[in-house]
Structure formats: structure tokens, C-alpha cells
Amino acid sequence: MSQTSIRQPVETGLSGWAALAPRRFPVRTLESRQSADWLIIGAGFGGLSAARRLRQLRPEDRIVVLDAQEIAIGASGRNSGFMIDVPHNLTSGNYSVGGAESSLLEIRQNRMAIDFAAGVAQEYGMPVTTFDPSGKINAAATERGLKLNRAFADSLRQIGEPSETLDAAQMREITGTGYYLGGVHTPGAVLIQPADYIRRLAEGLAGEIDLFEHSPVLSLTRKGPVWEAVSTRGGVQAPRVILAVNGHIESFGHFRHRLIHVYTYASMTAAFPADAAGAERWALLPADPMGATLRKITQDGQSRIVVRTHFTYNPDIRVSGQQVAGIAARQRRSFDERFPALKHIPMEFSWAGALCLSTNHAPAFGEVEPGLYSACCENGLGTVKSTLAGMMAAEQAAGTDSEALRQFRQQPPPSRLPPQPIAWLGIHSVIRWHQLRAGREG
Template sequence: MNSIVNLPNDDRSCGWYAALPEPLPAKRLSGQRTADHVVIGAGFAGLAAARRLAEHLPQSRILLVDAQRIGYGASGRNSGFVIDLPHKFALEHPDPRHKQRLLGLNRAAIDQLQTLIGRHGIDCQWSHAGKYQGAVGERGLAYLEHFEKLMADLGEPYRLVERDELAGVLGSDYYSRAIFTPGCYLMQPAALVRGLGASLPANVEVLEESPIQRLEKQAGGHWVLHGKDGSIRTPSVLLGTSIFTQEFGYLRNRLLPVMTFASWTRPLTDAEVAAVGIQADWGLTPADHAGTTVRMTQDRRLIIRNTYKHVPRYGRSVGEGTRAKIRDDHRKAFLARYPQLAGVPFTHTWGGAYAISRNFTNFFGQLDDGIVATACDNGVGAAWGTISGTLLADRVVGAQSALLSDIQTVTGMPSLNPPEPFLGMGVRTRIRWAAWNSRSEL
């Protein structure tokens, strides 16, 4: 029997979620249930897995179970990018075929999301806006030059954008230069995730606010999933639980729980938009990965995201004092870019936990008899979660494809971490060192 110890405990101040209407009351797990398949975790991966299972097996009973409300967890807390390009570290992989496989998987996810958004009329600010990767000083420019070389080697389109042109979009001359890549999409993540949950096939039953606390293996190839007020018996479990996979006893000492933080403003007024000359609907990520991400939403909110924390107890690792300090740091980054908007307040500051691995390897496959998982998105969860959840369901039903072969080729086992307390000390030291080195890019 595997017992979960730490449950999701996200803060209550996510701006994306707060901007949505109040959801209908949650349907919770109660009593004894049975299902042909159970998907745990209703983020991008779990939603995609449940949908694909239902499409393959329209007569099967599928349960999708989440500890919180759909859109409240990590999938609804990112900065709203769906990026086609491989992660910066993956771009440095020596095998060009590896990078092309990742690119193909990400683009398949984007196509899938775009189709679902159109088919079901999901209102989530979906936009083919592309993405800027920006540099402030010499350190950022060196990273940007390296990124340009990687893009040229990959054979993907990109465009250099100099300060004056960039300022005409951002409404700020803070950045020296950027590279624009056209394949990225922007969206409102909590709205997208909620819309995906609301449009699942009829044979998927969603249970929210129903944390699974124990997995019990029974004779005959079945599992019993124990919650506080009920249980589910099933022969097939799919874990779309990201960092929480280790709480079920799997991939322990192989995943690093990291939280990033963002703050956003109220919507800018017409006068404020005119004062800075800013355009709507764009996103900029830092050339130096420890720098600051900036986004302007379709409804004209500015988002500042930076600051990384090692969170061994997930949301419980971050107190109000830490959150206030992070909000102050975000304010400094905001004012450095938009001093004319000093009177525009932040309305929300939030964090979201995700999993990284020391060898930047994603896990995809079988963990136990009757249990499969996709875990460790390494910070690029929207596209990766969507395609890996979809292909995990294909794997369960035996549906072969070139994409399934590709994801099996590019994934593997996350490397082991050092034991505590050395792990925590090392991660915290590395994060502080990165922040210090990257202070000119914040």
C-alpha cells in the first residue's frame, strides 16, 4: 500500500483563476466506486489522458479525479505560454533528431489544443502571437547570441528585434534586443484548463476536491484508490500528477519540486496604454533563464514572473512573509520597466509548483502493474502535458503511432537526487547563485 503524505496546497491568490466566474459546485468522491480506468490529476496531462481514453473506449467507465478544482492547480498557474520549441536545455542536445522529435510532439499538442478550443468554443484568450526572448545587459545578450545559434542549427525561423522596434511593442525601452519566434501560442491557462474539463466526453466522470491518499494493490490485478470519504476500485490507473507522483511512492528522490511566482496588474486604462505606447497580447521570456518573464494579456493586464523556490512541502513551504517579499521584488522589476505606471497596483501574486529533474529528463511509461504515468515536465507543462497525456492513453490501449514512438524515444528515467539535507542545501544555493548572477536581467 502506498500512502500519500503531502497534498496540493496552492495559495488562494492566482489571478488567472480569480478572473473566472465561480464554478458550479464540485462533485466529490464518496462511497465505494468502480471504474475501468482512473486518471488522477486534472491538469493538462490528466485531461488529455481522460479525453483520449474516452475516445478509444466509448463504452468504458472513466473517472478523472483531482485534489482541487480544475484550473486551480499548476496547469492554471503558468504564464500562459504554449511553446513549440524544445526547452532551452533540450535545444542543446547533441542529436538533431532528438530536438526534431520534441518539436513535433509540442506542435502536435498545439494542433490538438487549437482543435478542441475551436470545436468546443473555449474562451481562453487563445492567440497565435509568437514569443519574444529578451536581453537587458551583456549577460542576457550573451545568452541571446547562444540562443540564436541554437535556432540556426535547428533550422527554425526567428527574427532579431532591436531596442526601438521592441519598445514599440512592449511600451518599454528596458530591453536591448530580443529574438522573436513565431510558433508560440498565448492563452489564459485557468480558462483553458476549465474549458477542457467542461468539454470531456460523456463517459468521463470528473470528481474534484477529492484527493487520493492511498493506493492499495489487491490480488487479481486491481487497485483500490482511497480518499477521505470514499474509494475507487480499478484495474488501470493513469497518473497525471506531476511532482505529486512521488507522494504515491513512485519516482521518489528523482523529482525536484520547484515553485515559480507571478504578479499581475488590474487591466490598464486607455490613458495608461497610450501613456506608455504598449500593445496588447504579447509575451517575453528571458534569454537568461533566471531572468524575468513579462506578459501583456488580451485584457491588458501586465504580468511579471520571476523568483524560484525549492518547495519540499509544496505550497506549505511558502509563508505570507515570503510571498510579500516576492511581491516586492516583482514590483521592482515592474517599475524598472514601466516607471510611468507607478500608480498601477498589483491585484494578485501567486505561485505554482512543478517538477524538474537533474538530468532534464521527462518520465513516460509504466510504474507498476496497472499504473502508468507521465511526470516531470521540466517547466514546459502546457504542450508537454497535453501530448504526453494523450499518448499515455494510447499506450494503455495499445494504439501505436509515430508520435508514441517519438515520446518513448525522448523520455527516460529522471536521475537520482542527493539525500537530504544535501539536496535542499544544494538546490537553494544554486537558485540564490543564479538569481545573483542574473540580477542585471531581473
């Protein structure tokens, strides 16, 4: 395979997570021809998790990681910062888990990834503001939302998973607003500052791997027993390559016409006194998955609220500044409805972040060519699913046999999409319908 003219990532808007995460180590750019035992392309949750797992499995091998941008500037620093153990499927239109057997398997896999991340947090001394195992709340603002929450709690009880149902008064005490009618708290989720987590993980690995940023892969070619990646000022040859580039796996010639490229949008307020808006920290997912996700974060006596709403289908994997600005204006109204006492607090950051989905909720995973492995398509749970895919890709590529890997490899490939423009019309219509139905939850 010779793949040239690889499409490069384009980000729109400055993520508040990245803006608030200090950089503690220098940026290195690839500026020479090099050889390695392993090449990992992409330094997000998938790529860095793969690198750490390889260090555990092959401590003597040389590992090179290339990223087209600065770490945490891309998708890894643009999500809502939830590591969720209890599954939900964005393509299904609700949060209710499926059959008990498949749900329990997904929970075990998600918790394996969370345990891996907890090991990272412990090893590198991450503070609670970066890695907080406090759980999350599914918040309901409508009668329909309450009904969805009851179904969610019932499905959890059926598989023996704990949860706590919260009434309107409890929600007001937690959030400082009377907007919500109820909630369901699940204890297994971890709240992270995603950009800070990624940068601290990269810093911890810095002495064990070679990480090169601002080093986009322009071509990837098989040359006999090795792969050669060519970047702007250098290149890397390695017998084994792991692609941890999420939706950009299509740009490398694999899983084309099988992946749905969706963007979600977020805004973060300027800092305000921590005693406003309820408890010091809280995290809300919407009862309706097309509703608004909110988090209150606090550090050094100052708080901010992050609001994430709206989805758009962007098959070219880019959005305009105009799109971000338009949705940011709607997020402002959504925020003001929830927190009228904070209307004077400006939004300091607004940004877009890419998601990669498949219609059958399957990852783009496995050995796609000899020595070339994919750990992509996180299906809306990027922090957990990408961590897991990176771990599993490292194990598969290193020839490690485990029950977890065998189960992960049993998943089917992503289903093929209808041709354009049928795919665009269908996906756009589904997103639009679900966002309209979300109503006050959004």
C-alpha cells in the same frame, strides 16, 4: 502496492488566472463507491489530456477523474501560460537547443501537444484571449542577454527553425518601455489563459467523463485485478489508473529521490487602460531563463500585466505566505523599473506555482506497476509537456502503438539525486547563482 497517507497539494496565494476565469459548470464531489474502466488522478493538463485521448481511443469506456482541489486552482492555473514548441532546458542554464537530432525530436513532440491543444480550443470554441497562437519573444535587457539571444537565434537557424530578431526600437513599440535592448520572436508558441483553458476543457468533457473535485486520494491499493482509490467520502475501483499529479508522484511511492521540486512566483496587476504599455497583447520570456517572464493580456478594453520571477527549491512541495509576499515586493520593484509610468497600478494578485524538474530533463513516465501509469515531471514546460505526457500515457495504457509513443518511451528515467542535505545545498546554490547572474534580466 498499498500507498497510504498520501501527501496532498497545498497552494499559496490566489492565482490571477484562476480569479479571472469564470466557472461555467457545477462542482461535483465523490460521495460513493464506484467502478470504472479508467481512473485518472489529477485534473490538470496531463490528466484532462489523458481523459480526452482515452475518449478518442476507447469511446465506450467509463472514465473517472479525481482531483484533490477545484480544477485550475493548482499548478495548471499557476503557470505563465506559454505553450512553447522550441525547446529550452531550465536545468541547463540557457535557452540554446542541444544537438540537432534531439532538438528536432523535442520540437516535433511539443508541436504534437500544441496541435492536440489547438484541437481542444477549436472543438470547444475557445476565444483568442484563452488560446492565442501568436508566438513569443525572448527579451534581452543587457548585453549578456543580447549575446544569449544571438546564440539562441543561431542555434535555431542551424536546425532550420524560423525566428525574427527585434531591435530596441521594435521592442519599445511592442512593450511601451525602453527597458529592453532587443528580442527574438519565434512564431510557433501559443499563449493561453491557463485556468480558463483547463476549465473550458473540463466543461467540454463533462458529458463524456465523470470529474470529481475536492476528492483527494487518501490511499491507492492494488486489490487483485483492480486498483482502489479511497477518498474522503467515497472510492473508485478501476483496472487501470493514470497518475497525472506531477511532483506528487513521489507521494504515491514512485520516483522518490529523483525529482526536484521548485517553485516560481508571479504577480498580476489590477486592470488599466489597454492603450498603455504598448501593443494590446504581448508575451516575453527572458533571454536568461532565470530572468523575468512578462505578459500583457487584454480583454474588453482593459489590460493587465503578469510578471513572473524567482525560483526557490522546496522539497516539501509547499511555500509560505511570507515567501510569496517577500518575492511579490521584489516583483513590484522589477515591474516599476520596466514601467515607471505604471507605478500607480497596484498588484492585485500574487501567487506561487510548483514546477517539477529532473537533472537529466527526463519525465517520470510509464507503467510503474501493472495497470498503474505515470504522466508526471514536466521539467518547466508544464502546459506542453504535461499535455504530451497525458496523451502518451493514455496511448500506452490503451495498448495503442505509434511512432510517437515509441520515441517518447525511449527516454531514460529521471536521474537519482544526491542525498540530503547535499541535494538542497547544491540545488539552492545553483538557483541562487543563476538568479544573481541574471541581474537586470530579472
